Amino acid sequence: MEDKELLEKFANPDSRNLAFNQLVRKYQQKVYWHIRKMVIGHDDADDLTQEVFVKVWKNLENFRQDAQLYTWIYRIATNECLSFLSSKKRKFFLPLNDVAAELAEKIDSTPGIDGDEVQLKLQKALLRLPEKQRLVFNMKYYDELKYEEISEILGTSVGALKASYHLAVKKIEEFLKQD
Amino acid sequence: MTNKKQHIRLEDIPKRNIYEVPEGYFDSLPMRVMDRVAAPESAAAAWYTSFWRPLRLAMAPLALLLAFAVVYVLNMQSDSEKHIANLAAVGDKEIVDYLSTYAVLESSDLAEVHSISGQVLPADFLNVSASSAEEELEYARLDTTGL
Incomplete structure (x- = not known):
């Protein structure tokens, strides 16, 4: 179902629940994987995904249709991730490096992660990046979003995003070179 | 013996998702989300329950206090009636x-x-x-x- 039709059905109280159910089914995987790559653990990703859709439900009536629905949902998911990671730092008084180390440790210890050595190393390299740069990399490399779409989600200029992605790739390749 | 650094380019690494989810996770997620967003109506009921439960606990001492007050007032009345009756007998x-x-x-x-x-x-x-x-x-x- 098209987003426009979903929104029309959501606006009608009789079909609201049905429309929202379809919206969740349509976007759940994109939202979940976007979050999971940022927070690594499934339980945290599950909590945050649900939280994102609860926020979508609460604010969908106020959604201005000049933006695309999925970039709006991505923005909510991105904000949830960043809030979660900064609350983790605040809660345990951790600097950025320690959060990255904790997430890297999760990659090694979590059972639901299955990859060869290079894949695991790539994920650990990603954790070395600043959070916003990691977001840019994930959206460009894995989600294959256009720079214009990422720009809409993060509110950053396309030029800055290109520079950020380019820098991220260089840092990752540098990390992969190390033993 | 030379210590050559292996240069791995990002494009050489196959792009794949290494993370997994529990079986049936995406089948059950919409239902769990719907349960949460449909919660506000039951939240009102939960508020009522959370309000009523401590009130119900407070009811026992309140009832005791009320019973004491009723007995005290009735006792006072019968005392004054007794005084009037005694006086009438003089x-x-x-x-x-x-x-x-x-x-x-x-x-x-x-x-x-x-x-x-x-x-x-x-x-x-x-x-x-x-x-x-x-x-x-x-x-x-x-x-x-x-x-």
Whole structure:
């Protein structure tokens, strides 16, 4: 179902629940994987995904249709991730490096992660990046979003995003070179 | 022996998702989300329950307090009724004897007597001799005129 039709059905109280159910089914995987790559653990990703859709439900009536629905949902998911990671730092008084180390440790210890050595190393390299740069990399490399779409989600200029992605790739390749 | 650094380019690494989810996760997620967003109606009920539960606990001491208050008020009423009944049982003569022994007459009492002096009162009501009453009235008149 098209987003426009979903929104029309959501606006009608009789079909609201049905429309929202379809919206969740349509976007759940994109939202979940976007979050999971940022927070690594499934339980945290599950909590945050649900939280994102609860926020979508609460604010969908106020959604201005000049933006695309999925970039709006991505923005909510991105904000949830960043809030979660900064609350983790605040809660345990951790600097950025320690959060990255904790997430890297999760990659090694979590059972639901299955990859060869290079894949695991790539994920650990990603954790070395600043959070916003990691977001840019994930959206460009894995989600294959256009720079214009990422720009809409993060509110950053396309030029800055290109520079950020380019820098991220260089840092990752540098990390992969190390033993 | 040379220590060559292996140069791995990002594009050489196959792009794949290494993370997994529990089986059936995406089948159950929409239902769990719907349960959460449909919660506000049940949240009102939850608020009612959370309000009613402590209130229900407070009901027992409140009921005890109320029962105590009712018993106390009823007891007070029956006490005053008992006093009235006791007083009614005392004879007129005993009251007059008591008053003549212990009561102090004030000018207001005498003024009242003066106001009813014109009326015909039965002698046994006053239980005083005519001459004593006249003396008292004369005294009251002198007292009120300040002489």
